Amino acid sequence: PDNAVAVVKAQLEGRITRLFAESGEHLEERPLLPAMGTLLAAAAGDADAADQVSKEALDLFGRKLTGLLPVGFTPEGTGPLRVLVTHPRVQAVEEVQEYLGKALRLPSDAKNSVEYRGVESDSVTVVLFRSEMSLTQVPEARKVLRQWARAKDSEQAQDVLRWRQRLGYRDSWMVSS
Known part of the structure; x- marks a missing residue:
């Protein structure tokens, strides 16, 4: 049974990868999830990469990148x-x-x-x-x-550190490494 499941799983993974990450056979078909490197190159002005990415995906990538840092x-x-x-x-x-x-x-x-x-x-x-x-x-x-x-x-x-667990209480040093 494990071998049968592995074969089906491999075929399913292959089809999902083709659907999400690879361009289709027709010129207008683009991957649903382009690689981050392709998105980055397209956003930076690479014309070949821009042809592989939809405008919506490129706009979303730009917004997400801008929002990466507060x-x-x-x-x-x-x-x-x-x-x-x-x-x-x-x-x-x-x-x-x-x-x-x-x-x-x-x-x-x-x-x-x-x-x-x-x-x-x-x-x-x-x-x-x-x-x-x-x-x-x-x-x-x-x-x-x-x-x-x-x-x-x-x-x-109420003497507890909010962001970490205290591992002991008999420390004689205030700070240690």
């Missing part, structure tokens, strides 16, 4: 801001990087420290991070340290 978001802290953007590997690298720089609306203090990497992936990822800071330069960390210090002096029932 407007005005910048990580807390005072250290230098760096940005890593990974995207599907495409031929028109410079055009794609220019398009991503405009579409993502990256914070203004990160203009000189943006790194773009084309990878073998069907996704766009944006990582914003600050470096060269002490722990007390991050407001959220300062707040947690203050709460922890108060809890050590006079423990209360």
Whole structure:
């Protein structure tokens, strides 16, 4: 029975892949879900890629990409801001990087420290991070340290960290790595 199911599953997967991801035999047939690299190349101005993607899919991709980062978001802290953007590997690298720089609306203090990497992936990822800071330069960390210090002096029932589970309560150090 497992072999029979595997054969049917393989045939079904093949047909679904053709339906969603591959162009049809006729010129006007386009895949229902174009590859992210094709969408990215089309959005950056590649005419060949644009022929493979519907206008609706391209518009939706542009809106989703623009909404990837909240407007005005910048990580807390005072250290230098760096940005890593990974995207599907495409031929028109410079055009794609220019398009991503405009579409993502990256914070203004990160203009000189943006790194773009084309990878073998069907996704766009944006990582914003600050470096060269002490722990007390991050407001959220300062707040947690203050709460922890108060809890050590006079423990209360509401002294819990909202965003992580405490693994113990007999620590003598306030901060450890």
